[in-house]
Amino acid sequence: MAKHIEVRDLNIYYGSFRAVRDVSMTIHPCAITALIGPSGCGKSTYLRALNRMHELVPAARVEGEVVMDDQDLYAPGMDPVEVRKHVGMVFQRPNPFPTMSVYDNVAAGLRLNHGRMRKSEMDGIVEESLRGANLWEEVKDRLDKPGSGLSGGQQQRLCIARAIAVKPDVLLMDEPCSALDPISTHAIEDLMAELKENYTIVIVTHNMQQAARVSNYTGFFNIGGTGEPGELVEIDETPKIFSTPAHTSTEEYISGRFG
Amino acid sequence: MAKHIEVRDLNIYYGSFRAVRDVSMTIHPCAITALIGPSGCGKSTYLRALNRMHELVPAARVEGEVVMDDQDLYAPGMDPVEVRKHVGMVFQRPNPFPTMSVYDNVAAGLRLNHGRMRKSEMDGIVEESLRGANLWEEVKDRLDKPGSGLSGGQQQRLCIARAIAVKPDVLLMDEPCSALDPISTHAIEDLMAELKENYTIVIVTHNMQQAARVSNYTGFFNIGGTGEPGELVEIDETPKIFSTPAHTSTEEYISGRFG
Amino acid sequence: GAANEQNSAGDGSGLSGTLDGAGASSQEAAQQAWRAAFSDKHPDLTINYAPIGSGGGRERFVSGATDFGGTDAALEGEELSGAKERCGGLVELPVYVSPVAVAFNLDGVDELKLRPATIAKIFDQKITQWNDPEIVETNPDVELPDTQITPVNRSDESGTTENFVDYLSTAAPEAWPHEVSGNWPVPGGEAAKGTSGVKNAIDAGQGTIGYLDASQVGELGTVAVGVGEEFVSYSPEAAAKVLDVSERKENQGEHVFAYDLARDTQSSGTYPIVLVSYGMACTDYDDSETGKLVRSYFEYLLSEEGQQKAAEAAGSAPISQGLRQKLRPAVEAIGSGG
Amino acid sequence: MTKTGQNTVQGPSTYKRPADRIFRGITTGAGVLILLVLAGVAVFLLAEAWPAFTAPASEIPGEGGLVVYIWPLVFGTLLAATLALVVAAPLAVLIALFITHYAPRRIAQFLGYVIDLLAAVPSIIYGLWGFTVLAPATLAPTGWLADNLGFVPLFAGPASTTGRTMFTTVLVLAVMILPIITAVIREAFLQTPKLYEEASLALGATRLEMIRMAVLPFGRSSILSGSMLGLGRALGETMAVAIVLSASGGVTFNLISSGNPATIAANIALEFPESSGVAIDTLIASGLVLFAITLIVNMIARAVINRRTDLSGAS
Amino acid sequence: MSTPTETRPTSADTEPPRDRTRLVRGSLPRWAPWATLAGAALLAAVPTVVATGFSLIFFALCLALCYVAGIFLWSRSVEGTRKAADRAFTAVVTSAFALALTPLVSVVITVVSKGVQRFDTEFFTHSMRGVVGAGGGAYHAIVGTLITSGLATLMSVPIGLCTAIYLVEYGRGRLARGITFFVDVMTGIPSIVAGLFAYALFTLVFGPGTVNGFSGAIALSVLMIPIVVRSSEEMIKIVPDDLREAAFALGTPKWKVILRVVLPTAVAGISTGVTLAVARVVGETAPLLIAAGTTASTNFNPFSGQMATLSVFSYYEYASPGVPPEPYLERAWTAALTLMAIVMVLNLLARSFSLLFAPKTRS
C-alpha cells in the first residue's frame, strides 16, 4: 500500500557539519517524486534519512520529523527495522552481496520477510523482479554465479531487482539509472511507471529529461555556498517546475545556466 | 604527448567466457573517442584492456595486439606499470583511497611516481587538478578530511582529479559523468575538450548527447545475444555515426529504438 | 645496569670470569644461595646455573656445553664413559642432600607414624581409607576420619619420585611391586607438576597425601617413617646420616662418589627417604683458568659454610664433616689436569 | 588489417621492473625461508626421533613400545584441543560481533583492548590460575555432574577432589586461545564494507539478519583462520596444561576425574628435564606425531575452506 | 486494515499476520529487558541454591540462559519471531562477552593481588645477583625479556609480513599453497620443541653449549612467525581490490601499491596480529630456558652468555623456591605482573602506531 510521507523541518548532520537544513515536504502516495540538484547538496543524505539508513554512519544525526501515514519514523520506540521493511532503497553505488549468487541476491529480501516460501513461488518472484529490472535475459543462464562478476550496469539493475522483489510500500532510488544505457534506462522508467500505481517512489536523478519524463513531483535542492548546508529550494508538480519555477536558481539549474 | 593507439584483433576472456570478440580499431591522438553500447556488452572490459588493468582479475586473459606508437602493449617484456603510467584511468565505480585525505588522494599519483616534490609545487598541481575536476570550491576547506566522506558525485570528481594530476598521455574514462549533475558534467566536458589538445582520451558513456557533444570519434559496441561476446559494430567520426551510421543496429541504438 | 651490580670494582680476590652450569632443578635454590654467597666474595665472577633438569644437565655436561653440572641420578653407562672422555677424569660428588617428606592434609592431624609397607600400600592405592586398620594400628592415639585417601604424585619425571620409589621398593619390596624410575608408576592418582604443584594439590584436597621436598612442607602434616622398630620424623640431621651409612658404588672412577643409598637401613635416628643430588666437574678443562674457578666453587659448596648456606636457603641437610673429609681429594682434583 | 602476431598474456606479466622483482624476490624469499625453517624443524625432529623408532619396545619408557606410549598422548591432545576449540570458537565469534556491532561505538575499541589483555597473560599464569582459582570453582559443578549425569561417559566420575581435571584444562585452553581467535575475527568484521551492511538493512533485515547476510559470509575465511590459529595454539600449549592437568591416567573420555591422559606438549615438558637417552628420543618422536597431527588437521580444514571459495571475494 | 478474505503468503509460525498499514506492530516496552533480567535473576536463583549452594558462575550461567529464553518468548508473542531472534541474539552476544570477561577479571585480580607486594623500586632496579631469600629484583630478567622478544619481533615481523604479502599479492600455484599449508602446521609446534630446535641449531653451528639471548630469540621466532603470517594474511586479504586497481591505474609499480596503499589500509589489523604474536611468545618459558638459559646477573649482549627472561625467572622462582618460600613466590607473581604490564604497554603502542595510518573514516 502506497504511503503518504510528510517531512517537517528535517536537519541532518555529519558530526558538527550540517549537511541538510530545514527540509519540509510532502511526498504523495502513488506518485513519483524526483529530487534534483547539484552534486554534494545533500540529496543522498536526505534520501537516506527517509528510511533511517544514516544511522550506520557513526557521526550522523537527524533532527525533525518524517511522518509516514501519521507515524513519525523518528519517534522514540520506532523500530528502524520495521521502517526499512516498508521503505526499500536502491543505493547510488551498486552493492550486490559478493558472497551470494545472482539468484540469492534477488531472493535475499524475500527470504527475510516471508520465511519459508515454496521454491516455485520464489523462482517466480525472482524471475519477475529480474525481468522488471530488464536483467533477466542477460543473467538467466548464470543465476548461480556470484553477483560481483557482473558489469557495472548489470549490478545496478540487480540491486533494483533486489529492492523491488520485497515489494516495499515506499521505494527510494538514488540515481538508479546512472550507469545504465538508454535501453535499460527506458526499461527502468517503464518499471517505475508501473510501480507507482501501487507504491510511493522517490528518486534522485541528475538527468533533467528523466525527471521531466517520469516524475509527478520534482524537488530542487541547492546549496548556499562552500561549507553551507544543502536545502530544499522548492518542490512542486513536475510540469510546473520545468515550465514556471518559482525561484530563479531552479530555472537556472534546469536550463543549465547555473553555477 | 598524445599517443596513437592501434588495436588489432583483441579478444578478452573471463575464464572460459569470451567477453569481447575481435575488436580492431584506431584511436587517434589529440582526439576524444567515445564508446557507446548497451550495458554488459564489454565496454569496461575493453577499456581496461587498454592499460592492462584486466590483469588484476584472476581469470581474465587477453589475446591480440594493442599497439601504442609502434609498441605493442602486450609484447613480451612490456612493463604493465610503464603502460599504466602513460595510460591513466578513471573507473566506473569511484574508488578514492580511504586511508588518505582529499589532498593526499589527488597527490597520490604524484607521490607514488615522482618521489620528492616541493610542497608548493605539489599544492599547485593538486589545486589545478581539483579545479579541473570542478571540485576545488567544494573541498578547499576540507582537504585534510578523508576522501570517503564525500558525496557520490564528489568522489567521482575526486577520482578524475587524481587521474589527471599525473598527466598521462592517454586517459581512459569509464562513465566519468554518470553520477554528476549537469553543471559538473559540463565542467568535466570542458576539461576533456581542454585536455584533448595534448592527450588522447577514450571515454565510455551511456549519454548519447554527451558522446555527440564532446567526441571526435564514436565506436558502437554490441552483443549478439545472451552469453555471446560483445563486439565492435563500427567506429567512425562522430558526426558520421550520429547522422549516417553504416549499420542499422547502430542507428536503432542511437535513436533509442533498440532491443 | 642493575643497582646491585654496580659496585663490582673488584676487590682483588683474583677470581673473575663466567662459569656455566646446568642440571637438576632440585639444586636450584641451593645453587642460588651458593652463587650469591660466592659471587659476594668474588664480585667479578659470574656463575650461572640453568635448572633444566638432570637429563639435560648430564647431556650438556657430557657434550662439553657446561663447565659443571648437577644431577639427581649418578652418571651411568654411556653417559659415564662420555663424561670421562670429555673430562679426562670425572669428578662426581654429592653436594646436596635433602629429606623427602611424606606429607598429608587431614584436619587436625599433624603427624602420623607409618611403616614402609603401609606407605607403599597407600601410594599403590591398596589402602584407600584413612581409618584403615593398618594405619590405626601404628597410630592408636590419633582419631582417624573415614575419609578417602587421595594420593598425590609428581606428574613430571623427577629425582624426588625416583628416590621415593626407590625407597618404597627397597624398604617394602612385597608391598611395592613397581619398577624404579623417575616416572610415577601407578596410574589414576592425582598428579601434579613439580614440588610446588604437589604441595598445592595436597593443600587443595581433603585427605590427600604426597611426597615432596621437606623444605616446602609448610603447615602440612608429615609422616614419621618406620625404621626398624622406631619411627623417625624427617630432619636434616637424620637425613644426612643416610649417606654415612651408605656404600659408595665401586669401580666408577677415582673421583666418582656415587652412592647406593641404604634405604632399608635399621640404623637408629636415620631418615631414609632422601634425595641426593650430585655435582659434576672435570679434572681436565681446555682452559686451566676454568678449572681453577670450578675447583674454588666446588670447594666452597662442600665447605661447612657452603653446606650451611644451602641448609638455610633450601632446607637441605648439611653433609657431615666426615664425608666432606672423604670428598676432599676429589675436589682438589678438579681442574688439576690429572 | 594484417595479423602480425598474436600474443597471449595471462596472469601476471612476463616483464618485471627491477624494484618489483626485488620486492617480489624478498617476499617470496620470506616464504621460502619459512619453509626452510619448518624443514629444519622437521629434519631435527626426525633425526632426533629416529632412535625411538628403531629401539626395541622394552627400551621405550613404560616398556610397551612407541605406539603404546604415544597413543594416549595423542588422544589427550586431540581431546583437549578439540574441546577447547569447540568452546572458544563460537564464543570468539560472538565476542567479535559484540565488539564490532553491538557495543556502543565509544567503548568498542576499549573492549577490544580488554580482550587482547587476555593474550598478554603468560601461559604459566594461566596454569597457576587454572590450578588455584578455576579448579576449586569446578568442584561443585563436576560433583553435581558426576552424581546426576554419570551415565554420560564424559561425566562418568568419580569427580576429582582437587578439580585439576580435563574439564578444567579445556576451559583454561579455551580462555587462552580466545583472544587470538577473537582478534583475527574482529579485525575482519570491522572491515566488512558498509556497502553490504546497508544493502541488507535496506531490505528490512534485523541486526541479526544483517550479520548473517553481510558480516558472517565476509568474515568466513577469517573465522576459519582464527580458529586454526587457536587450534594450533591449543595443540601445542605446554606449560598451562602441564600445571593444570592431573595427568595420571590412560585413554578416557571422562572429563572430571583425576586420572587423565596427558597431552603431547605437556608430556614433553613434564618428562624432558629428567630424561636421557631413548626416553628423550621417544619424547621427540611424540613431538613429531604432534607435527603430523597438526598437518592432518590442517589438511582437513583446508579441504573445508576450499570447498566453497567460488562465492567468496572481498571486493 | 487486514481483510479477512485476503490470504497473504505469511505462515503463522514466522510472524503474526502483518498489518500493512501499521508501522509499529506490537513492540515491547522499553523497560522490558530490565524486567526480563529481574525475572531471570529470580528464576536462576532457584536451581543455584538448590543444586550447588551458591556459586556465582553457575548463577550467571543460569541467569543468561533464563534471560535469553525469557526475552525470546516474550518478544515472540508480541513482536514476532524475527524480532525475538534478534533480541535473543543480542542477549547471547552480550552474555558471551560478559562470560569472556569473567576469567579475565579473575586472572587479573589474581595476578595483581599477588604481584603487587613486590611491585617496588627494588624489583625494577636490582637483579638477583648475590641475592638469597628476600629482596632482589628482576632488572636482569626485564632486560633479557625486552632483548629476546625484541629480537624475535625484529626477525618475525618482517619475515611474517613479507610472507603474508607474498601469499596474498603474488602467491599462485604450488609454492603458495605449500607455504599456506605449512604455516598452519607451524602453529602447532609445541614451544619446547622450538627451544630444542634452536638449541640444536646453535650447537650445530657454534659448537656445544651455545646458549644465548639470540638463540632464545630464534626459538621465539619459530613460534611467532606463523601467527604473524596468518593474521596479516587475513588483514591484507580484505583490502578491497578497488583500491589496488585505483593505485595501479596511476602507473604505480606493484611494490609501491602494496607498501603505500595496501599495507596502510590493513595496518590496524596487522598491528593487532603482531601484538598478539608478541604476547604469545613473551610468556614462553621452556624454550627460553633451553635456548637462552638463565642467570642471576644482567646481560646486555644477546650474542654471548646466558640471558634471564621474566617468564623463566617467574617460573623457577615459583617452581623451586627456597626456604622460606614466600619471597620467592612474591617475586614470581610480580614478574608475571610485570610481564602483563609490558604486553599491555606494547599493545597500547601498537594501537597508537596503527592510528597513525588507519583509514581516516572518522573526521
Ligand SMILES: Nc1ncnc2c1ncn2[C@@H]1O[C@H](COP(=O)(O)OP(=O)(O)OP(=O)(O)O)[C@@H](O)[C@H]1O
Ligand atoms: N570479473 C568478471 N568475471 C566474469 N565476468 C565478468 C566480469 N566482469 C564483467 N563480466 C562480464 O563480462 C561482460 C562485459 O562486462 P563489462 O563490464 O565489460 O560490460 P559494460 O559494457 O561495461 O557494461 P556496463 O555498461 O553495464 O558497465 C558482462 O557480461 C559481464 O557480466
Ligand SMILES: Nc1ncnc2c1ncn2[C@@H]1O[C@H](COP(=O)(O)OP(=O)(O)OP(=O)(O)O)[C@@H](O)[C@H]1O
Ligand atoms: N559520511 C559522510 N561524512 C561526512 N560528510 C559527508 C558524508 N557523506 C556525505 N557527506 C557530505 O555531505 C554533503 C551532502 O552529501 P550527499 O552525499 O548527500 O550529496 P548528494 O547530493 O547525494 O551528491 P551527489 O549527487 O554527488 O551524490 C556533501 O558535502 C558531502 O561531502
Ligand SMILES: [Mg+2]
Ligand atoms: Mg548522492
Ligand SMILES: [Mg+2]
Ligand atoms: Mg561498464
